[in-house]
Amino acid sequence: MKYLLLIYGEESAWAEIPPARAGEILQAYGAYTEKLTKAGVFVAGEELDAVAKAKSVRGVGGTQVLDGPFVDTKEALGGFYLIECGSEAEALSWAKQAPTMLHGGGIEVRPAMMR
16 A cells, blocks of 8 residues: 655754754755665655745635735645655654754655555
8 A cells, every 4th residue: 555654843952953954854855765675665755845836726716826825824845755655654654754843843754545
């Protein structure tokens, strides 16, 4: 089964992290990605650009195009991992190992719909 690990955090928090610490966190993400890959569960993953560059399409036929994300929240979706594993428990285990909590963020684990 495929699970999406959605990485959430406050974009502004990165500005407060000293460059050396930010480098350590980015290295931790690289190590985490390598660990997922070696375990054979990694399908895809990307860091997302700033929320300010996001667009939301709404309305029947896409009649509304709005700047930014549709939801007004302090935390923004900053990236994702798509993993394939045998159970929700395994997906949660991987999510708990993500370095996201090192910068005050969190992970949403969501199963992909099987069709």
